Amino acid sequence: MNDVTLAGSKLLHYHVAAFFRSRTEEYEVMRSYIKEGIDSGEKAVHICDPMLRHDHLQHLEQMGVHITDCTRTGQLEVLGWHDAYLKDGRFDADTMMALVEETIQTSHAEGFPRVRLLGHMEWASEGWPGAERLIEYEAQANYFLNRMKQPAVCIYDLNRFDGTTIMNVLRTHPYTIIDGLLRENPYYVPPEQLLGELASPKPGRS
DSSP: OOOOEETTEEOOSSEEEEEESOHHHHHHHHHHHHHHHHHTTOEEEEEEOGGGHHHHHHHHHHTTOOHHHHHHHTSEEEEEGGGTTTGGGSOOHHHHHHHHHHHHHHHHHTTOSOEEEEEEOGGGGTTOTTGGGHHHHHHHHHHHHHHHTOOEEEEEETTTSOHHHHHHHHTTOSEEEETTEEEEOTTOOOHHHHHHHHHSOOTTOO
16 A cells, blocks of 8 residues: 655654644645545545534545545545544443444455544533543554554644643654644653553542
8 A cells, every 4th residue: 555645744653643723724734644545545534523514525625535426435434523423422432443443344345445534523622421531542542543554633623622631632642743744742652551541540539
């Protein structure tokens, strides 16, 4: 398979956190990742705010993605949060990981050589039940993305998250996009170490 290009650089790891302050910046930076995959015959699975699904599709159309054809053939799948992260109105990390694995396996069975995943994460700022497991999920995601060798970009709107959450998100992604540049992340903590920290009793708790 061809290399994956993201933010103008070759992607060297499968799990990336992308931080943006505007949708204009986001789509400019993500263009190569999205369009390259479509042009290579790969599957694209995007998860976004259902209220912005039409806007997302318009941005893809402006990139030159033939939405009607790609949707008809199954090459492009755009899901709302309630079809993925928030099934049954809550976030369940295990259910979400199982869904991603099933999607990848099904896509390979359908003949797609690779799946490029893209997930907008604003739902995690809205207080949905189970959202407190976000960091655990992001850490665990490294295991199955590495095993299945599929790239995933988690998009975080910096206007929607506090500094503590952003720092915790940084600890779960080996690579990041900051200021439009793909960078190796010096704050990354291997999942086995981070999950151990999350499982440890906090000071002052019995």
